[in-house]
Amino acid sequence: MEYQTVSQTVHEYTNLNHKSPFFISDWDSNTNIISRPKNILEDSLKKSLDNMDKYFFIEDDFGKDSVIRFFNNFNVTLDRNSFLIGPNASLMLTTALIALKDIGIKNLLIILPVYFSIPQILRILDIKFIQYDTIFPEYQLDFEKIKILLQQNPIDGIFITDPFYGSGINVSLNFYSKLINYLNKTDIYLIVDYARGAMKWKHNTTTYIFDFELYNTLKKANNFIFIESVSKRIFANGFKNSLLFSNYNIIQKIRKLGDCFIGSMSAGQMEFLNNLYRISNISTVNDMIKKNINNAKKHFELIKTLLLGTDISYTVPTDGNYILIGIPKNHYKNTADIDIFKKILYNFNIYTLPQSLYAHEDISYYIFRVNLLLDIEAIIIALQELLLS
Numbered sequence: 001m002e003y004q005t006v007s008q009t010v011h012e013y014t015n016l017n018h019k020s021p022f023f024i025s026d027w028d029s030n031t032n033i034i035s036r037p038k039n040i041l042e043d044s045l046k047k048s049l050d051n052m053d054k055y056f057f058i059e060d061d062f063g064k065d066s067v068i069r070f071f072n073n074f075n076v077t078l079d080r081n082s083f084l085i086g087p088n089a090s091l092m093l094t095t096a097l098i099a100l101k102d103i104g105i106k107n108l109l110i111i112l113p114v115y116f117s118i119p120q121i122l123r124i125l126d127i128k129f130i131q132y133d134t135i136f137p138e139y140q141l142d143f144e145k146i147k148i149l150l151q152q153n154p155i156d157g158i159f160i161t162d163p164f165y166g167s168g169i170n171v172s173l174n175f176y177s178k179l180i181n182y183l184n185k186t187d188i189y190l191i192v193d194y195a196r197g198a199m200k201w202k203h204n205t206t207t208y209i210f211d212f213e214l215y216n217t218l219k220k221a222n223n224f225i226f227i228e229s230v231s232k233r234i235f236a237n238g239f240k241n242s243l244l245f246s247n248y249n250i251i252q253k254i255r256k257l258g259d260c261f262i263g264s265m266s267a268g269q270m271e272f273l274n275n276l277y278r279i280s281n282i283s284t285v286n287d288m289i290k291k292n293i294n295n296a297k298k299h300f301e302l303i304k305t306l307l308l309g310t311d312i313s314y315t316v317p318t319d320g321n322y323i324l325i326g327i328p329k330n331h332y333k334n335t336a337d338i339d340i341f342k343k344i345l346y347n348f349n350i351y352t353l354p355q356s357l358y359a360h361e362d363i364s365y366y367i368f369r370v371n372l373l374l375d376i377e378a379i380i381i382a383l384q385e386l387l388l389s
Contacts, residue, residue, distance in 0.1 A: 025353035029373035035288040048267035055264040070277040089195035089242040095261040099253035105156040113165040113358035157189035166369040168317025189223040208289035239272040296321040296372040326365030340366040
């Protein structure tokens with residue numbers, strides 16, 4: 001399914017009914033529920049006032065000292081030539097794919113689900129790709145099957161979104177270790193989009209500001225690109241930032257491409273990044289992310305209780321604030337995702353994002369994303385209506 005079709009349908013519905021539907025899959029979270037570092041934001045704005053006229057470009061390495069000190073605080077050494085800072089994860093990822101094209105990457109293996117823009121970008125770049133389907137609701141990877149795909153096809157890189165897009169389920173460290181051991185015998189790149197990761201639901205996480213466990217695993221790869229964004233974990237959409245880690249050659253390629261495809265960061269963004277990684281703010285930022293995780297977990301438990309004894313399936317998350325819910329298609333006369341999407345929208349005033357935007361359409365379930373950090377009463381009411389339909 002194409003996102004333009006979904007967007008246009010919602011636009012037409014809103015104009016016709018003179019009201020907006022409840023967006024249960026919303027990208028934005030409820031401001032009354034989430035925790036944001038208001039004091040850190042205000043401090044960042046004050047500090048940025050003297051530099052409002054300045055441009056901060058990726059090639060200038062502004063902000064790196066703060067990130068390096070943060071890493072050192074956790075006894076991790078970080079070479080300043082092994083990472084870049086950018087204004088958001090999407091631009092960093094797009095530029096990384098352009099850099100891969102520039103060094104001769106021609107074929108990728110994409111692990112589904114993946115954000116819908118990735119295949120579009122690859123087509124524009126004339127990078128061919130094959131897709132590996134993961135199965136709702138478990139979303140597990142079979143290393144042996146993937147290894148066979150890599151052996152049977154001229155693959156230059158493997159692209160993984162972690163958590164699997166919309167599901168809240170992480171790729172296991174054990175899988176990464178097996179994959180890296182295999183890839184290191186080849187020249188194949190490992191690209192991991194972790195922009196919505198590092199909100200782990202387990203309790204033994206050292207810090208939510210950065211996932212050192214995953215980073216220490218990925219950096220064992222000879223050829224890798226790792227993208228993450230702490231600003232997404234505190235829902236600071238107006239002050240986005242992103243870190244990209246890779247080997248020296250790719251970092252230099254992206255640095256050179258930065259002016260053309262990434263542009264600059266504002267003084268406010270740079271000060272906010274410096275503050276987020278400041279040693280004295282670690283506890284504050286950690287506590288806020290932990291509160292967001294705890295709220296997501298509480299809401300998930302309520303949804304689980306509601307769905308108990310029904311035939312509706314759902315993912316059991318390990319990370320983040322999203323889950324996927326699957327309604328059996330035998331509930332509907334017309335079983336194409338677009339038809340079910342429209343029926344739910346027009347009959348119940350509920351806007352669902354079909355998972356077929358990010359993966360192949362499931363033959364058994366209509367799968368859609370639920371943001372756990374919305375008003376839980378509104379989510380429960382919406383799901384009850386769908387259960388009674």
